[in-house]
Amino acid sequence: MNSHVAVISLYADDLEQAVHFYKNIVGLYLISSGGGSEGHHRPHFRLADVYLVLLNGKPQPPVCEKPVRFPSLAIAVDDLDGAVARLRANEIELPWGIEADARARWVMFYDPAGNLIELVQSARGVI
DSSP: OOOOOOEEEEEESOHHHHHHIIIIISOOEEEEOSOSSTTOOSOEEEETTEEEEEEESOOOOOSSSSOOOOOSEEEEOSOHHHHHHHHHHTTOOOTTOEEEOSSEEEEEEEOTTSOEEEEEEESSSOO
């Protein structure tokens, strides 16, 4: 059996703001902004072979007392510096700045709903 991730869902209590954020600030391709038949009324973005779906509601609170600094969603990008410039131009706070190790460079930030998101660029072109 060949399996892969097909859908990732994130909650946002303001879907219009979240759609704007992921489309215009993060730069994802919006497939559907809502409306339509059952199951297709949620905003959908295309990430290679995966769909990012925004659901109306608040993100779940952390299950541990001390929140872990690990993203809800990590998106591979070809140009991290360009993505960071777009985030900064839109006044998105980058709490830890650009981080790096021998394998990759990345930046983490919170979306309007409070989900921790990461953009990552591999040093070798593959994550």
